[in-house]
Amino acid sequence: MLSANEKARITRLMSPEKRARLGHSLSRRRELLSSLLGAPATDIVIAHNQAGRPFLPDFPDVSVSFSDSGAANALALVRSRHVGVDVETIRPIGWHAMLPMLSSEDEAREVRNAVEGAGGLAAFFCCWAAKEAILKAAGTGLKGGAPRLRLPQAFISGQQDRFSLEHDGLSLRVERFQIGDLVLSRATSV
Numbered sequence: 419m420l421s422a423n424e425k426a427r428i429t430r431l432m433s434p435e436k437r438a439r440l441g442h443s444l445s446r447r448r449e450l451l452s453s454l455l456g457a458p459a460t461d462i463v464i465a466h467n468q469a470g471r472p473f474l475p476d477f478p479d480v481s482v483s484f485s486d487s488g489a490a491n492a493l494a495l496v497r498s499r500h501v502g503v504d505v506e507t508i509r510p511i512g513w514h515a516m517l518p519m520l521s522s523e524d525e526a527r528e529v530r531n532a533v534e535g536a537g538g539l540a541a542f543f544c545c546w547a548a549k550e551a552i553l554k555a556a557g558t559g560l561k562g563g564a565p566r567l568r569l570p571q572a573f574i575s576g577q578q579d580r581f582s583l584e585h586d587g588l589s590l591r592v593e594r595f596q597i598g599d600l601v602l603s604r605a606t607s608v
Contacts (some may be wrong), residue, residue, distance in 0.1 A: 442492045471557045500607040502554025504547040508599040513542045520564050528574045537576045548602035555605040556586045
């Protein structure tokens, strides 16, 4: 069911466990796309533009975004709009060192306060997932400059799960979902 590129991607991984997990994730992705698009999984071509953004050449009006974290796999699919999705597993991580890649100095202070307060590590991962989803919708991924994005303080502190913003000429609606130790953010152009 997997393409030659997907099989090559799997074989490049050193860990048998990671190879198995990626193979399952990519197969499940194809099954979901098949169900949603009404096309055989083996016939669905998943390509990437120069910036790495996935697209479906045989479905030019469909925007697609993928994400995985551990055993979690996310897929977002919309017609005639832009979409980005990111899923993150809340886990111990050196988040302090990652803040300069994620946030401006002022925003980093708010994230630190949220993590050290009631939000715990979920606050960091909620910000990370939201920014990655926004930048995927814009077509750049994290290379697009996460610190340029300013998330609402109410979102960072966990008091708000949805907001709208303008980024790189796109009007985006951003949503956050949390189930147990998983955080998912989706950004959709409006």
